[in-house]
Amino acid sequence: MRFRISNGNGESAQSPSLSEMRAFLEALDPADEEHGAAWLSDDEGNALEYEVGGNLCFSRDDDDRHLSGVSRERALELWLLLSRGDLEALEREAWQPGVRPPLSAEERAARDRATAAAQLASDREFYDALGPERAAIPCRDADCDRGSIALSIFCRPHHFASIRGRPCPFDH
Numbered sequence: 001m002r003f004r005i006s007n008g009n010g011e012s013a014q015s016p017s018l019s020e021m022r023a024f025l026e027a028l029d030p031a032d033e034e035h036g037a038a039w040l041s042d043d044e045g046n047a048l049e050y051e052v053g054g055n056l057c058f059s060r061d062d063d064d065r066h067l068s069g070v071s072r073e074r075a076l077e078l079w080l081l082l083s084r085g086d087l088e089a090l091e092r093e094a095w096q097p098g099v100r101p102p103l104s105a106e107e108r109a110a111r112d113r114a115t116a117a118a119q120l121a122s123d124r125e126f127y128d129a130l131g132p133e134r135a136a137i138p139c140r141d142a143d144c145d146r147g148s149i150a151l152s153i154f155c156r157p158h159h160f161a162s163i164r165g166r167p168c169p170f171d172h
């Protein structure tokens with residue numbers, strides 16, 4: 001069985017030796033969560049992806065399972081099992097369903113806050129780029145007493161809503 005090692009920086013090696021596998025693990029930068037992953041995969045699509053935070057995801061037959069809190073040394077042991085094609089031994093681990101553990105309520109709330117803040121910043125940038133409203137050319141919205149902007153039949157908030165498909169969070 002042929003196997004291959006890859007990482008989040010786009011580096012890879014065919015049939016890596018034990019020391020090459022170890023080098024891929026040791027090269028993971030704990031400060032780089034975006035690229036901080038390395039995975040071993042075989043020709044049949046079985047893969048073990050290790051994230052620098054300690055999550056190990058086992059993909060087999062379109063099914064993803066994970067272990068969390070895995071050390072690099074432990075990840076190396078499990079990679080060795082996969083490289084030997086010993087899927088039976090891998091299956092004896094206490095895999096949990098899914099790619100990684102579900103987020104806690106706090107983690108979900110933090111993620112939602114970050115998403116909302118990013119959307120608001122993007123909305124503000126879009127709104128500020130719309131330019132001034134022309135007092136002489138009213139907004140087309142029947143209930144609106146604002147002027148339209150140069151590139152639209154609408155005022156800034158109504159143009160925003162028509163383009164972004166949701167109410168505008170700003171009025172000036």
Ligand SMILES: [Zn+2]
Pocket residue numbers: 139140141144145146154155156157158159
């Ligand atoms: Zn309007």
